[in-house]
Amino acid sequence: MNKCIGFVIVMVLAQSVLLAQDVLPCGNVLSKALLSSQYEQYETLVEQAYQDAASSQVEFRDGDTLIIPVVIHVIHNTPQQNISDELIQGQLDVLNEDFLRTNADAALTRDIFLDVAGTPNIQFALASIDPDGNATDGITRTETTVESFINIDISLILEAFAVCGFDVDCIAEYLGDTGLDLDLMKSSATGGVDPWDVNSYLNIWVCNLSLDVGTGPTPFILGFAYPPVGAPNFPTEGLPENYWEKDGVVIHWEAFGKDNPNAGLLAGTNDSGRTCTHEVGHYLGLRHIWGDGDCTMDDGLTDTPSAGSNSQSQEAGSVPTCQSLHTKDSCVDDMLPDMIENYMDYSIESCQNMFTVEQSNLMRAMLEGPRAGLLNGGLTNTNEEHVVQQHIKIPSLINNTLAITGLSDNHAVYLFDMQGNLVLSRQAVSGDEISVSHLASGQYVVRVVKGQTLAGVGRTFKL
Numbered sequence: 001m002n003k004c005i006g007f008v009i010v011m012v013l014a015q016s017v018l019l020a021q022d023v024l025p026c027g028n029v030l031s032k033a034l035l036s037s038q039y040e041q042y043e044t045l046v047e048q049a050y051q052d053a054a055s056s057q058v059e060f061r062d063g064d065t066l067i068i069p070v071v072i073h074v075i076h077n078t079p080q081q082n083i084s085d086e087l088i089q090g091q092l093d094v095l096n097e098d099f100l101r102t103n104a105d106a107a108l109t110r111d112i113f114l115d116v117a118g119t120p121n122i123q124f125a126l127a128s129i130d131p132d133g134n135a136t137d138g139i140t141r142t143e144t145t146v147e148s149f150i151n152i153d154i155s156l157i158l159e160a161f162a163v164c165g166f167d168v169d170c171i172a173e174y175l176g177d178t179g180l181d182l183d184l185m186k187s188s189a190t191g192g193v194d195p196w197d198v199n200s201y202l203n204i205w206v207c208n209l210s211l212d213v214g215t216g217p218t219p220f221i222l223g224f225a226y227p228p229v230g231a232p233n234f235p236t237e238g239l240p241e242n243y244w245e246k247d248g249v250v251i252h253w254e255a256f257g258k259d260n261p262n263a264g265l266l267a268g269t270n271d272s273g274r275t276c277t278h279e280v281g282h283y284l285g286l287r288h289i290w291g292d293g294d295c296t297m298d299d300g301l302t303d304t305p306s307a308g309s310n311s312q313s314q315e316a317g318s319v320p321t322c323q324s325l326h327t328k329d330s331c332v333d334d335m336l337p338d339m340i341e342n343y344m345d346y347s348i349e350s351c352q353n354m355f356t357v358e359q360s361n362l363m364r365a366m367l368e369g370p371r372a373g374l375l376n377g378g379l380t381n382t383n384e385e386h387v388v389q390q391h392i393k394i395p396s397l398i399n400n401t402l403a404i405t406g407l408s409d410n411h412a413v414y415l416f417d418m419q420g421n422l423v424l425s426r427q428a429v430s431g432d433e434i435s436v437s438h439l440a441s442g443q444y445v446v447r448v449v450k451g452q453t454l455a456g457v458g459r460t461f462k463l
């Protein structure tokens with residue numbers, strides 16, 4: 001079973017609608033196809049961000065644990081969907097274990113993959129300060145009249161996947177002008193809840209993604225996430241104007257948390273919190289390890305073995321055991337079995353227990369680039385008005401210049417090294433450019449007092 005689209009539908013509808021061999025892809029393939037069909041540059045921008053992160057230097061990646069502030073938006077139409085604080089904390093625990101590789105089942109990683117098992121060294125914390133500077137528990141709860149946020153013609157989707165398989169271009173062409181919208185939960189205007197500043201918080205919407213297929217509500221998509229495409233104000237021609245209002249992760253409520261008592265059909269396969277691990281992997285830039293294609297397609301990383309398919313069951317109603325998947329070797333040329341332990345495969349959750357070193361590095365690189373705004377988690381609550389701060393890496397800034405934009409007034413800009421020493425300070429107004437070429441390579445913290453936005457030329461950081 002997988003994180004994504006349709007597996008349960010495969011099980012439920014197998015006899016009537018689907019053939020067992022119709023493997024339906026992840027929600028990410030669908031969202032990518034929809035965006036690609038509407039916005040010509042989308043795939044190019046995603047690819048740019050990926051290549052940038054994959055090729056960036058590793059010297060800063062072995063440092064401190066990187067902490068991401070999280071806001072969980074619980075959107076409920078029934079009392080059961082209003083999931084408990086305990087379940088949410090359990091999900092955070094799973095994320096932290098998996099991204100720190102302190103998960104107990106790390107011991108189950110096969111010997112053949114131990115050399116490439118990586119530790120992202122990333123932690124997740126429920127936000128303690130909201131975008132207005134008020135104290136928060138990092139959870140919002142919204143009652144909605146929307147019974148399901150999947151409001152699409154199932155037959156059309158199934159037809160598209162039957163014809164196209166995982167071919168994004170084909171799916172895009174098939175569904176492009178149908179007006180499908182997967183993001184209705186991300187706006188209060190459509191029964192959902194608006195995101196908190198997507199640059200400073202990881203927004204996770206937990207809501208109902210079921211579809212009634214005639215046999216009662218059935219999970220349709222278990223989750224999806226938007227990949228990094230550069231920071232806000234990055235050249236984004238070809239993206240929708242409101243793209244940044246979509247950024248984040250969406251998880252079907254029955255697949256959220258550890259040992260979810262409401263897992264229903266997902267019990268035993270998708271109830272241990274790893275749907276969220278997988279989707280946060282996407283959010284931090286990772287791709288499926290089989291590259292959404294056959295053995296000629298790849299995820300762009302060298303330490304995930306080639307795979308010609310995902311490890312989702314190919315047969316309706318059958319769930320392969322981890323043991324039986326150990327013999328899966330869909331691309332024999334690389335002399336390695338498929339890495340069914342990887343969180344970015346579709347094996348059942350109990351088979352999954354690892355990211356690789358390159359996956360870990362890529363996610364950390366994304367946190368220095370397009371996702372850098374997360375590292376200091378929104379506004380810092382101090383006595384000063386609107387104090388914001390941001391990690392930057394020198395010389396990754398274009399022209400070694402910080403460009404100040406979006407400030408309505410004169411602001412103080414401070415630059416500290418990682419030992420906390422003040423290395424630069426000055427007053428700045430919008431339009432100023434501050435050269436940092438005299439500073440040694442390394443990571444720094446920029447702090448803007450009474451500021452709103454601080455930008456590197458060509459790569460903008462909104463604070």
Ligand SMILES: [Zn+2]
Nearest residue numbers: 003004026028
């Ligand atoms: Zn996926």
